[in-house]
Amino acid sequence: MLEKILQVNDLRIQFKSGKETVQPIRGVNFHVNRGETLGIVGESGCGKSVTSLSVMGLLPVKSSKIVSGEILFNNRDISRLNEKEFRKLRGNEISMIFQEPMTSLNPVFTIGEQLSEPLRQHKKMSKSETRKTIITVLKQVGLPRAEQIIDEYPHQLSGGMRQRVMISLALLCQPKLMIADEPTTALDVTIQAQILELLKDIKTKNDMSLMLITHDLSVVAEMCDRVVVMYAGEVVEEAEVNELFDRPLHPYTQGLMKSLPSNNERKSTLFSIQGQVPKPSEIKEGCVFANRCPFAFEKCLAETPPAFKKGEHISKCWLQEPALEEVKHSGEPSIVIS
Amino acid sequence: MESQVLLSVKNLKKYYEIPQGMFKEKILVRAVDDVNFTVMKGETFALVGESGCGKSTTGRTILRLVEPTAGEVIFKGTNLATLPYDQMRSMRKQMQMVFQDPYASLNPKKTIRQILMEPLRVHDKFDKKERLQKVISMLQIVGLSEYHLDRYPHEFSGGQRQRIGIARAVILQPDFIIADEPVSALDVSVQSQVINLMLELQKEFGLTYLFISHDLSVIQHMTDRVAVMYLGKIVEIAETEDLFNNPKHPYTQALLSAVPVKHPKEEKSRIILKGDVPSPANPPSGCTFHPRCPFAMEICKSVMPEPTEFEKGHTANCHLYIKNEEEIKHAVIYS
Incomplete structure (x- = not known):
């Protein structure tokens, strides 16, 4: 049995905007195993x-x-920690690489200095030790002339180098979990290839x-062991990477794959998912x-589908209902099959 | 089919000067350095390259949104580079631009009606009464409706805004559209909708596109010919399929190999380039690619390579292919 380093159970997050409240995250479940790369894919605004x-x-x-749900990191619920406790964790055991290396x-x-x-914050080190570690x-992230770069300012570095600095920042305390939020989106393809290789x-x-959080399916194909597909604040599909690319079950995932230009004949009309994200x-x-679903029937409009499980392949779609057994997540409405 | 040249760009240069203080010499940034290409009527010509390679500046210089430093831009027999301002302005009836960022390229204080009416008003096209009709029919062509006329840009999603941006360019019925990364700010599912729209419009109005992008899969899908740019220079021009099947220049080869895989099982041999793109303010001597080139030779450091033609319309600027006694061995190995 693989050890789960991070487990997110039925997470629901609410935002206040003016007088209204919106809930962009509505029941997210996933986990990250020790030593694996989990990809979270989705379009902008899906809540990733x-x-x-x-x-x-x-x-x-x-x-x-956070309205409900829990986030277990090494079996400890961290969703309700206070700022002081979080500080001990952040950058130490969990660290993050952000999208914009420029900002x-x-x-x-x-x-x-950075x-x-x-x-x-986390280690007791003398100044010279700190410098040596840095x-x-x-050097580990492949920056040339590390001894000089350490005294330079961010504007003296290029985008790819800044992203390397960000990665080294996340690496410093040897975290157990690294979250990379679109680490290569702002970079060129040749630099992207370098950074993915490095990661x-x-x-x-x-x-x-x-x-690894991304909107780019090809980055997922390149990097991940397992994939979670998100749509409008929900996880709609979860599978091992080869399984997902060979047999995507959810119509949204299928649509995404079909709409890639490389999966269409040259100059032909691309497949596209009609409409837009609600x-x-x-x-x-x-x-x-x-x-937006081409296969939608009455039940889809009336009832929220639960997550159906077929081995390790989970998808949230009524089309999977007859063939698959249903999994019950805590807090998920269980269905009665008539 | 006899193809007609619509636009030809000859020795186009755009240099920027960075002042270094009163008595110091200014630094010259060669954003676009001696670029030559032609665009045929009805085709989609792509400019591809990494950020900072000068592809957007080339596009803007053609429309003279940025004044060129030197060179000629010949559009339907007229040299645009020397045209006086008002004549250039009326020329823009025939050539329009679609910008990259759909969030920044629409005026937030204007309604869609005003945004789409403006080009018609400026170029005095159609009767005043006819204009509204025209705007509405254009909105329908791009997949919006009359109902959106009095809305403001912030009420639309990214994909819809890009449709409005395209409508604004096409409403004048131009012959030539420069699309500067029109889909790179969009999500995959919306991106395919916008690409489809552009392909449809091309068929319907017989448009010619200059398509500027860094996304090779989009380029492979929708363009006819491609020019690869590196540090302000074109290093390779070829027909799209030819370029993707048989890239000649080492930079093109590396660029194509860096494209991520389509399927996790796909094996890909990667040429990982070392280092970053050098600064255009201080480009390397000789072939500008030589510090990163895996095949660099002595000659590359000092002499700028001239274009070599392979098949019809496929040229690359690289010493590997110049038929020189010493180099002929290399050329055989790597071609």
Whole structure:
């Protein structure tokens, strides 16, 4: 049995906007096994970033609230920790790489000053030790002239180098889980290939688990062991990566794959999913994807489908109902099959 | 079929100067350096390259949204580079642009009606009464409806805004559209809708596109010919299928190999380039790609390669293929 390093159970997050409240995360379940790479795929606004922020405890305190559910990290519920307790965890056992390497480094501090922060926070080290550790980590992520870069400012580095600095920042305290939120979206393809290669490499070397959040299916194909597909604040499908690419079960996943230009004949009309993602305020009863789904029938509009499980392949679609046995997640409405 | 040249760009240059202080010499940034290509009528010509390679600047210089430093842009026999301002302005009736960021390229204070009416008003096209009819029919073509006329851009999603951006460009019925990364800010499912729209419009109005993108899978899908740019220069031009099946320039080969796989089981031999793109303010001597090139030779450091033609319409600027006594051995190995 694989050890689960992170487990998210029936997570629901609410946001206040003005007088209204919206709930962009409505019952998310997934887990990350030790040493694996889990991909979370979805389009913008599907809640993948909010989910990852909640794992890091970085949700805005005033306007957001975890309504229900739990986040277990090493079997300890971290969803309701206070700021002080979170600080011990963040950057130490869980760390995160953000999307924008251009804006996530502070422009007025040198690389060395920024990188020494987690060490000061979590480890007792002398100044010279800190410097040595930082240089080793910078070399580990493949930065040339690490001894000089440590005293340089972020603007002196290119995008790819800044992303490497961000990765080294996340690596410093040897975390058990690294969350990478669209780590290569802002980068060019050749640099993207470098960074993905690096992430794979350091993951095996440091025996970490990686949670990779992306909208790019090809990055998933390249990197992940298992994949979670999110749509409008719900997990609609979860499977091992080969299984997902060979036999996608949910119509949304199928649509996504079919709409990639590389899966269509040149110059032909691309397959596309009609319509657009519903806003959190527009979501009604029934399946969230029903209004865009080519296979939707009455039941889809009336009832929210539970997660159906076929081996390790989970999908939330009524089409899977007869063939598959149903799994009951805590808090999930159980169905009566007539 | 006899293809007609619609646009030809000759020795186009755009240099930016960075002042270094009163008595110091200015630094020259060669954003676009001696670019040559032609676009045929009715085709989709792609400019591809990494960020900072000058592909967007090339597009903007053609429309003279940025003034070129030197060179000629010949559109239907007129040299745009030297045209006076008002004539250039009326030329833009025939050539329009679709911008990358659908969030920034629409004026937030104007309604869709005003946004789409403006090009018609500026170029004084159609009767005043006819214009509204035109706007509505254009909205329907791009998949929106009359009902959206009095809404503001913030009420639309990214994909819808890009449709409005496309409608604004096509409403003048131009011959030529420069699309600068029109789909890179969009999600996959919306991206395919916008690509379909662009392909449809091309068929319907016989448009010619200059398609600027860094996304190779989109380029492979929808373009006819491709020019690969690196540091302000075109390094390879070929027909799309030819380029993807048989890339010649080492940079193109690396670029194509860096495209992520389609399926987890697909094995791919990668050429991982070392380092980053050098700064265009201080480009390397000789062939600008030589510091990162796995096949770099002595000559690459000093001499800029001239274009070599392989088959018809496929050229690459690389010393590997120049028929020189010494180099001929390499050329055989790597071609």
